[in-house]
Amino acid sequence: MSSGSDITIWIAFTAGILSFFSPCVLPLIPSYITYITGLSFGQLKEAHPSTKVRVTVLLHSLTFIAGFSAVFISLGAVAGVASTAFQTHMREGLVWIQKIGGVLIFLFGIHMSGLFHFGILLGEKRVQIHRKPSGFIGTFLVGLAFAAGWTPCIGPILGAILALAAGSTGGVGRGILLLTVYSAGLGIPFLISGLLFHTFLAFFNRFRKHIRIMEILTGILLMIVGAMLFFDVFGRLAGYLYRWFPVV
Numbered sequence: 001m002s003s004g005s006d007i008t009i010w011i012a013f014t015a016g017i018l019s020f021f022s023p024c025v026l027p028l029i030p031s032y033i034t035y036i037t038g039l040s041f042g043q044l045k046e047a048h049p050s051t052k053v054r055v056t057v058l059l060h061s062l063t064f065i066a067g068f069s070a071v072f073i074s075l076g077a078v079a080g081v082a083s084t085a086f087q088t089h090m091r092e093g094l095v096w097i098q099k100i101g102g103v104l105i106f107l108f109g110i111h112m113s114g115l116f117h118f119g120i121l122l123g124e125k126r127v128q129i130h131r132k133p134s135g136f137i138g139t140f141l142v143g144l145a146f147a148a149g150w151t152p153c154i155g156p157i158l159g160a161i162l163a164l165a166a167g168s169t170g171g172v173g174r175g176i177l178l179l180t181v182y183s184a185g186l187g188i189p190f191l192i193s194g195l196l197f198h199t200f201l202a203f204f205n206r207f208r209k210h211i212r213i214m215e216i217l218t219g220i221l222l223m224i225v226g227a228m229l230f231f232d233v234f235g236r237l238a239g240y241l242y243r244w245f246p247v248v
Contacts, residue, residue: 008164011225012178015157016185018218022157023211026204032146033194036060036139044197057194063136065187067143072158072179079165080175102230104163106223108156113219158182160222164229 019025034041037060043053110116161182165175193200227233 008178009181011164012161012181013185014221015161016182016187017189018214018221019157019182019186020189021207021211021214022218023215026211027208029190029193029200029204030197032064032142032190033057033061033197036064036142037194044194045201047198049197054195057197058191060136060139061191061194063139064143064146065183065190067140067145068147069143069180069183069187071144071147072183073176075158075162076165076175076177076179076182077172078175079162079179080172082166099230102163102226102228104226105160105229106226108160109219109222109224109226111219112156112222113216115219156222157218160225164225 030041030044034044037044037056039053039056043049044057046053049057161178162175165178
C-alpha cells in the first residue's frame with residue numbers, strides 16, 4: 001500500500017469521527033441507543049450496568065453499525081465503479097475528474113464552515129421508522145434508515161469521501177475500502193458511547209457548547225483536502241514519502 005493510499009485512509013477514518021461529532025448526530029446518540037436496544041434511559045445511564053445490559057447494548061450497536069455500513073460501503077462501491085469506468089474509457093480525462101472532485105470537496109467545506117450555505121445541501125433526507133421491528137433485524141433496518149436519511153451535517157463529509165473514492169485509481173476495491181474505513185470512524189465512537197453511556201452523557205454535557213467550533217474545523221479540513229486533491233498534492237506527497245520510506 002502506498003503512502004498516498006495511507007493518507008486517504010486516515011482522512012476517511014477522521015471524516016467518520018467528525019461525522020459522529022456533527023450537530024446532527026451527536027445530540028441524537030442517546031435516543032438512538034435507547035431506541036435500538038429497547039432499554040430504558042435509567043438502565044443505560046447507571047455507572048455500573050449489569051452484564052445483560054452491556055451485552056444487549058454491544059450486540060444491538062454492532063447490528064446498527066452493520067446496517068449503516070452496508071449503505072455507505074455500497075455507495076463506495078458505486079463510486080469505485082464510476083472511477084473504473086472513467087479510467088477505462090477516458091484515462092487522459094481522469095485528471096479532470098480528480099479536479100472536479102477537489103472542487104466539490106472544497107465547496108462541501110465552505111458549506112460546513114458556514115461561510116456560504118448551498119440550498120441543495122440544506123434539505124433533510126431522513127427516513128424514519130416510527131415503530132422499530134423487534135429483534136436484530138429491526139435494529140439492522142434502523143441502521144439502514146439512518147444511513148439512507150443522512151442529514152446535511154453528514155452529507156458534505158460523506159460526499160467528500162465519495163468524491164475521493166471516485167477520483168482514485170483503485171476502482172471498486174478502493175471505494176469499498178474508503179467507505180469501510182469511514183463507517184468504522186463513525187461506528188467505533190457510537191459503540192463506545194453505548195458501552196460507556198454514563199461517561200458519554202457527562203462528556204456530552206461538557207462538549208455540546210463546542211459543537212459549532214467542531215463544525216467550522218471540519219469545514220476547514222474539507223477545504224484543505226479539496227485543494228490538495230485539485231492540485232494533486234496527494235500524488236506528489238506519496239512520491240516524496242516513498243523516497244524516505246520505500247518499505248511502506
